[in-house]
Amino acid sequence: MKYRSSILCKIVNIVILATVCLTIPVGAFAAGTTTLKTSVPSNHTIYLSIDGQGTVVIEGKRYSKSANISINRHNEPFVEIQAAKDYYIRSVTYNQENITHLFNNGEWTMPKIETDVSLSVVFVKDSGNPPTGDTFNLWIMVLLTASMLGLIVCVLNTRNSKLI
């Protein structure tokens, strides 16, 4: 009985030794850590730029000149733009992207604020020029069209009278 248990002990020892040899690497472990820290701000800044005469209303507050506006993170501010009398909205740029076409009746909701952003509004005095920026006078075009029509009518009348 004693002999048997001694053999069993040897077998167990050999198995344990073999297992240890397979899992323990040569040499010792060494470990270190690098700790990283960061802070996510609770407010962001809207860098509002206004060029020309008009007002920009952001979250109910009215601005008629450029300003840096603090806004809560993840807010979606409501923006209203109103040109002054005899002025029109030439362009609205959000983070260097032209978004003039996104305004409906001068109103627009900004996307969720996740970082500092810029909003630039340009008002231009309405001098009768088309808002497309085309410098060709509309009245001259109307006059030229009318003249051409008159000329055509005259030519047709002359032809008709000759035929009679």
Place this chain on the structure above:
Amino acid sequence: MKKFIALVLAMTMVFSMAVVASAESTTTLTTTVPAATYTLNIPADAVVPFGQQYTTLGNITVTDGSGFASGKNVEVTVTYDAFKPDSADISTTIPFSFVITRGAQDQTDATVGAGSGHKASGSTFTFAGKVDGSIAEKELITGYTGSSMTYEYLNAVGIYVASENWGKALAGNYTATITFTAKVVAEQ
């Protein structure tokens, strides 16, 4: 008396012959494998600015190596997890990935950026033991460009935080830990 002397002589002869027949000599060689020692150098703690996508932390190097040999290397495992909020009131985390930059061996001003490689948590870096008993300071990364072999070295490590991950995070302070575990391994 004669019989006794004859017996002694006979025995002497027999024993001497036996010794000659089974003669064996051994040379015993002994050696001591020294414990490999080294210094693992890892990036220092850092503050990551909000919104910054790539942040260079430094490099992983192994110096002051002794007791190494060809095929006896140091393997460094990098494990990490997302930035966790310091306050229990904040429910968001900021995931990031560990990035590396490779280059020439003597490059000292390397940074991580758009061209850096991404390494998942649990990735390993191997620093090769040398014939002279020392160890390579930088990890050597071999590859192929067409049919020719290329040799590049680990020159910078850092982290990459995608812009959308910054965007989703709620306001507050966050902490992340990168763990570097080194061990001496023998090539199989």
